[in-house]
Amino acid sequence: GAVVSQHPSWVICKSGTSVKIECRSLDFQATTMFWYRQFPKQSLMLMATSNEGSKATYEQGVEKDKFLINHASLTLSTLTVTSAHPEDSSFYICSARDGTASTDTQYFGPGTRLTVL
Amino acid sequence: GQNIDQPTEMTATEGAIVQINCTYQTSGFNGLFWYQQHAGEAPTFLSYNVLDGLEEKGRFSSFLSRSKGYSYLLLKELQMKDSASYLCATAWEGRTLVFGKGTRLSVIA
Numbered sequence: 710g711a712v713v714s715q716h717p718s719w720v721i722c723k724s725g726t727s728v729k730i731e732c733r734s735l736d737f738q739a740t741t742m743f744w745y746r747q748f749p750k751q752s753l754m755l756m757a758t759s760n761e762g763s764k765a766t767y768e769q770g771v772e773k774d775k776f777l778i779n780h781a782s783l784t785l786s787t788l789t790v791t792s793a794h795p796e797d798s799s800f801y802i803c804s805a806r807d808g809t810a811s812t813d814t815q816y817f818g819p820g821t822r823l824t825v826l
Numbered sequence: 827g828q829n830i831d832q833p834t835e836m837t838a839t840e841g842a843i844v845q846i847n848c849t850y851q852t853s854g855f856n857g858l859f860w861y862q863q864h865a866g867e868a869p870t871f872l873s874y875n876v877l878d879g880l881e882e883k884g885r886f887s888s889f890l891s892r893s894k895g896y897s898y899l900l901l902k903e904l905q906m907k908d909s910a911s912y913l914c915a916t917a918w919e920g921r922t923l924v925f926g927k928g929t930r931l932s933v934i935a
Contacts, residue, residue, distance in 0.1 A: 711871075715868075743922070743923075751927075752913070752928055804923075812857065813856060813859075813917040813923065815923055817868040
């Protein structure tokens with residue numbers, strides 16, 4: 710159980726275009742999903758917390774107009790990187806927390822490697 | 827907030843035992859997690875401790891002392907595939923996980 714999928718697993722795009730990444734919880738309902746970014750050899754950096762049916766909460770320094778998050782259902786959250794630039798190239802990872810569980814365990818998707826040319 | 831500290835790198839021999847320590851600030855503590863992350867992959871959940879003591883799960887064990895703000899991950903009978911980064915994370919009153927920078931473990935023959 711507790712499987713999280715992410716799509717696409719990798720994407721290459723041109724500077725100025727927008728990229729959408731999907732995160733799905735496959736066998737549980739995720740009331741809360743999280744989006745992280747990780748640069749090579751660095752730690753996970755939380756970008757935003759997304760609760761189903763409400764606006765995402767962004768961490769300090771993360772532009773909400775650039776990184777659009779939608780959590781329309783209990784099993785799906787999307788992250789759209791708008792007007793992507795080379796400095797946005799990174800490993801984007803989502804995680805989901807089971808709303809019915811008694812712990813705060815987060816289960817991670819496999820990640821999306823974004824390369825902006 | 828949380829300030830998590832763990833060693834940057836460790837090296838151990840195949841078949842040996844290694845202990846990876848983690849210290850954290852204790853304000854608003856709601857549990858301690860360990861994740862394993864292989865290079866280029868997302869983290870996978872290893873263990874969760876919310877009460878003091880040792881939790882054993884196969885070759886991996888995790889220990890917590892809440893009063894000392896201290897945890898360790900113990901890996902026994904090391905295998906080459908255990909070479910990875912090990913992330914210590916705390917859940918605090920906001921129920922968000924805060925991750926340490928990770929300990930990069932290299933297992934050598």
